[in-house]
Amino acid sequence: MSSLWEFISRKRNREVLGWLGGGLVVAATGLWAAIVYFFPPQKSVEPRPASVQADCGGVAIGGSVFGASITGGNTTNSDCSSKPK
Template structure:
């Protein structure tokens, strides 16, 4: 952009009416983008998780993570934790 083009741009932006119109156009584009985002996320929801995704395996003791608060955990030594299939058993 040459000096003449910059002068015309600043002359355009210097007028309060032009700034107000640009503000309305920008606000309208932001609202339209939010509406498109809402429609896309509604029409194309997340795919279901793969089987075994998010499964934790506790080889010894108790594994607890997210969403584990306010739950009762009962441990009765009768079970054999080594016989349970573990989600990450094949990774070793």
């Protein structure tokens, strides 16, 4: 450990270490900028809404639905044929 302190205690060695440290910071920053420029992050693709369909007399809801009420009843003015029971 004393050899490390002896090395650092010399003014010339501290100056060289300062220049090397600064150079490493500049190089790392430049490398990061190049990586981000040449390999940009992938754009997120938003999911498409689901295709929702209902048959005659059915109910279909897609997406996030909160506080909705559904009232059922007879279909009027529809082209659905009545099914025998």
